[in-house]
Amino acid sequence: MKTTPGGRKLPHIVVVGAGFGGLNFVQQMPPNLARITIIDRQNHHVFQPLLYQVAAAGLSAVDIAQPVRAIFGSRPNLEVLMAEVTELDLANRRVVHARGELIYDYLVIAAGGHTSYFGHDEWAEFAPGLKSLDDALTIRRKILTSFECAETEPDETRRREMMTIVVIGGGPTGVELAGTFAELTHRALRKDFDHIDPRKTRILLIEGSPRLLAAFPPDLSASAERQLKTLGVEIRTGTRVEAIRDGEVVAGGETIRARNIVWGAGVAASPLTKQLGVELDRGGRAKVLPDCSVPGHPEVFAIGDAMSLVDAKGVTVPGVAQGAIQTGRHVAKLIVRELRGEKFSPAGRQAFAYFDKGSIATIGRSRAVGQFGKVHISGFAAWVAWLAVHITFLIGFRNKLSVLLQWTFSYFTFKRGARVITGVAGGPPANAA
Amino acid sequence: MKTTPGGRKLPHIVVVGAGFGGLNFVQQMPPNLARITIIDRQNHHVFQPLLYQVAAAGLSAVDIAQPVRAIFGSRPNLEVLMAEVTELDLANRRVVHARGELIYDYLVIAAGGHTSYFGHDEWAEFAPGLKSLDDALTIRRKILTSFECAETEPDETRRREMMTIVVIGGGPTGVELAGTFAELTHRALRKDFDHIDPRKTRILLIEGSPRLLAAFPPDLSASAERQLKTLGVEIRTGTRVEAIRDGEVVAGGETIRARNIVWGAGVAASPLTKQLGVELDRGGRAKVLPDCSVPGHPEVFAIGDAMSLVDAKGVTVPGVAQGAIQTGRHVAKLIVRELRGEKFSPAGRQAFAYFDKGSIATIGRSRAVGQFGKVHISGFAAWVAWLAVHITFLIGFRNKLSVLLQWTFSYFTFKRGARVITGVAGGPPANAA
Numbered sequence: 001m002k003t004t005p006g007g008r009k010l011p012h013i014v015v016v017g018a019g020f021g022g023l024n025f026v027q028q029m030p031p032n033l034a035r036i037t038i039i040d041r042q043n044h045h046v047f048q049p050l051l052y053q054v055a056a057a058g059l060s061a062v063d064i065a066q067p068v069r070a071i072f073g074s075r076p077n078l079e080v081l082m083a084e085v086t087e088l089d090l091a092n093r094r095v096v097h098a099r100g101e102l103i104y105d106y107l108v109i110a111a112g113g114h115t116s117y118f119g120h121d122e123w124a125e126f127a128p129g130l131k132s133l134d135d136a137l138t139i140r141r142k143i144l145t146s147f148e149c150a151e152t153e154p155d156e157t158r159r160r161e162m163m164t165i166v167v168i169g170g171g172p173t174g175v176e177l178a179g180t181f182a183e184l185t186h187r188a189l190r191k192d193f194d195h196i197d198p199r200k201t202r203i204l205l206i207e208g209s210p211r212l213l214a215a216f217p218p219d220l221s222a223s224a225e226r227q228l229k230t231l232g233v234e235i236r237t238g239t240r241v242e243a244i245r246d247g248e249v250v251a252g253g254e255t256i257r258a259r260n261i262v263w264g265a266g267v268a269a270s271p272l273t274k275q276l277g278v279e280l281d282r283g284g285r286a287k288v289l290p291d292c293s294v295p296g297h298p299e300v301f302a303i304g305d306a307m308s309l310v311d312a313k314g315v316t317v318p319g320v321a322q323g324a325i326q327t328g329r330h331v332a333k334l335i336v337r338e339l340r341g342e343k344f345s346p347a348g349r350q351a352f353a354y355f356d357k358g359s360i361a362t363i364g365r366s367r368a369v370g371q372f373g374k375v376h377i378s379g380f381a382a383w384v385a386w387l388a389v390h391i392t393f394l395i396g397f398r399n400k401l402s403v404l405l406q407w408t409f410s411y412f413t414f415k416r417g418a419r420v421i422t423g424v425a426g427g428p429p430a431n432a433a
Numbered sequence: 434m435k436t437t438p439g440g441r442k443l444p445h446i447v448v449v450g451a452g453f454g455g456l457n458f459v460q461q462m463p464p465n466l467a468r469i470t471i472i473d474r475q476n477h478h479v480f481q482p483l484l485y486q487v488a489a490a491g492l493s494a495v496d497i498a499q500p501v502r503a504i505f506g507s508r509p510n511l512e513v514l515m516a517e518v519t520e521l522d523l524a525n526r527r528v529v530h531a532r533g534e535l536i537y538d539y540l541v542i543a544a545g546g547h548t549s550y551f552g553h554d555e556w557a558e559f560a561p562g563l564k565s566l567d568d569a570l571t572i573r574r575k576i577l578t579s580f581e582c583a584e585t586e587p588d589e590t591r592r593r594e595m596m597t598i599v600v601i602g603g604g605p606t607g608v609e610l611a612g613t614f615a616e617l618t619h620r621a622l623r624k625d626f627d628h629i630d631p632r633k634t635r636i637l638l639i640e641g642s643p644r645l646l647a648a649f650p651p652d653l654s655a656s657a658e659r660q661l662k663t664l665g666v667e668i669r670t671g672t673r674v675e676a677i678r679d680g681e682v683v684a685g686g687e688t689i690r691a692r693n694i695v696w697g698a699g700v701a702a703s704p705l706t707k708q709l710g711v712e713l714d715r716g717g718r719a720k721v722l723p724d725c726s727v728p729g730h731p732e733v734f735a736i737g738d739a740m741s742l743v744d745a746k747g748v749t750v751p752g753v754a755q756g757a758i759q760t761g762r763h764v765a766k767l768i769v770r771e772l773r774g775e776k777f778s779p780a781g782r783q784a785f786a787y788f789d790k791g792s793i794a795t796i797g798r799s800r801a802v803g804q805f806g807k808v809h810i811s812g813f814a815a816w817v818a819w820l821a822v823h824i825t826f827l828i829g830f831r832n833k834l835s836v837l838l839q840w841t842f843s844y845f846t847f848k849r850g851a852r853v854i855t856g857v858a859g860g861p862p863a864n865a866a
Contacts, residue, residue: 192503
């Protein structure tokens with residue numbers, strides 16, 4: 001047990017969510033100024049930018065996850081709670097969760113995003129999204145199992161369906177998934193089977209808008225498209241998905257039969273934002289004031305993917321890790337100033353300003369595109385930059401070493417140590433993928 | 434795809450099970466003498482002696498598992514099939530599985546063991562066993578989740594139940610589980626919580642016979658008992674389990690309330706042995722002839738945990754990894770001789786003789802007991818021997834390195850990197866463990 005000297009007398013801050021926003025908020029807070037409770041429905045922080053590697057069996061789940069309790073170790077005045085938040089009662093400064101309730105002085109909503117099917121929730125069953133470790137393990141299990149089934153499938157048409165992967169969404173997640181699935185099937189699995197040739201796996205990437213990576217400049221979109229084509233990925237831009245059924249995607253008027261459909265398209269805020277009683281944007285994000293506080297509640301903040309804000313410089317804060325990290329730190333600084341006795345009206349609080357550090361999207365082994373201000377890079381140089389950034393940011397000593405080891409190993413051998421299927425007692429069902 | 438020159442004309446050997454027995458059989462066979470199909474309901478081989486480490490969050494699942502396809506790489510004349518065997522039709526030399534059937538010239542049953550509740554299958558729901566990765570992940574999830582629930586549980590009695598772990602069975606599995614749970618709760622989780630003190634976790638080890646590790650000499654049983662007590666484990670030998678219900682074990686007339694009950698007691702052969710049409714022992718193992726073949730079927734062998742045999746020297750072949758490894762190699766040698774043209778009657782085949790290399794049981798960090806012939810060791814020396822043996826035997830380069838890294842890390846820090854709970858979307862249920 002941790003000692004919490006005099007902790008009960010300190011103001012109480014409740015943080016909902018242990019993603020990049022919540023963690024960076026806490027890390028920015030001095031430990032003796034407030035009592036903090038961080039609540040998450042999972043017991044671990046996930047390094048989301050590498051989730052696609054778990055889905056494609058390149059990394060194992062624990063390589064990119066760290067128990068929240070382990071991250072904060074013996075930090076005083078901090079409690080970690082694994083529970084789902086069920087109600088936000090702003091009038092009474094109360095957070096209700098599955099096994100009790102918390103009374104706060106400050107509330108920070110850092111609940112992140114979840115997969116959005118643009119009003120077609122019935123698609124979720126057939127096209128899993130990629131927001132949690134369990135999502136990633138589900139996708140991995142489905143893909144590896146469908147190759148096992150293809151190996152014994154006598155019917156050519158059915159076999160083709162089992163060996164077709166459709167990735168929906170041409171943003172960074174979709175591009176990363178398509179690229180890494182291409183490497184998994186065309187390289188790592190190449191020699192594993194007797195009756196099928198995994199190199200013949202068909203991988204389609206479907207994007208509704210005219211180009212991939214719409215948030216990047218057009219020259220990098222074009223480069224990403226070229227690099228994916230080199231890996232054998234079929235690209236359909238300007239193609240809207242009309243329907244998804246069991247083993248079938250209808251897009252741009254065409255029906256594509258595929259046993260593996262992965263949804264990398266939409267992200268919406270956690271439904272918790274609906275309980276804040278403020279205006280939401282189309283993605284369900286709470287429209288916050290320039291200081292990231294919720295209108296009418298200067299003691300409640302929403303950060304990261306939970307909020308929608310055009311910042312002081314007129315930039316829409318993007319729904320990426322840096323947006324969550326920077327808003328988390330910003331709110332911590334505001335609260336520190338208030339707790340240290342500075343008095344100012346909410347309108348007098350410092351407005352948040354997003355600092356664009358650049359963006360990188362990776363496209364498999366030694367391929368990527370990156371933008372740093374006016375500098376555009378692509379190919380191997382961008383990939384090295386991506387590798388450096390991600391290893392630096394990974395939380396936890398063990399994970400850094402283990403990820404580095406695994407990457408080095410798979411770089412030189414193209415074997416994938418994480419290619420283990422769990423959660424299917426008794427093997428795949430008869431003639432099903 | 435692998436090239437299989439002329440493979441279709443070779444005799445066909447079907448191996449059921451990719452555990453120690455099945456793998457060692459295949460590794461002993463020269464690649465160009467027969468066509469081999471190895472069939473398992475999982476896609477991976479599990480290094481069973483370390484399963485308890487996965488259950489206690491000391492290692493992650495992929496550290497001790499290797500995809501069967503990856504183990505054999507591009508070996509010719511070998512097919513791997515992930516499917517559950519549903520029928521053995523010896524009269525027609527046919528193996529039926531979930532997605533088709535195989536015709537064999539030789540059949541090797543290496544289907545291993547599964548958890549046996551001694552006729553009380555209704556206990557399985559409340560006291561999971563430890564035979565697969567999924568079992569280990571289930572036990573880990575239950576224990577870690579019950580600590581999360583205890584942290585917010587206001588009722589003292591219920592909190593005590595959540596912080597009680599009962600391990601049933603005082604054989605090597607039970608001793609290893611109890612020891613490593615003691616270290617997990619008393620050391621690794623020590624500083625993680627605010628409202629509970631994990632050092633106060635009660636761990637009970639229940640064994641029906643008068644002493645722990647009945648297969649070891651009495652002085653080592655006594656040493657194991659002393660070492661476990663040092664770790665804070667309560668030991669009840671000579672205590673029969675009478676009933677297991679939800680959150681409750683009745684043993685030796687006493688009712689013990691516990692949210693975590695783990696079954697490490699019984700192992701029986703896979704139910705497939707029933708289809709061999711021969712006499713079985715009490716554990717469901719097929720009574721085989723001295724050469725490990727099934728009576729009446731010289732082309733069918735049962736090895737490892739699937740068979741029961743008193744060997745040429747009068748020793749009952751034990752149901753341990755070495756038993757499976759040695760019988761697998763023995764049968765491979767017999768088949769090689771026959772395929773190379775040596776003619777002899779089944780009765781003329783060489784009888785199997787077990788070579789006892791000694792046994793080690795570990796009791797947590799730097800504690801163990803071991804027997805090598807007349808040499809008995811215990812404590813740190815036994816633990817070092819155990820470590821050396823297990824790292825040497827681990828299959829696959831990556832795993833060796835990764836396990837070594839993780840052990841070194843957890844040895845020096847007592848942190849457990851694998852302490853991640855997957856498979857519980859939405860966190861633990863209200864007031865339940």
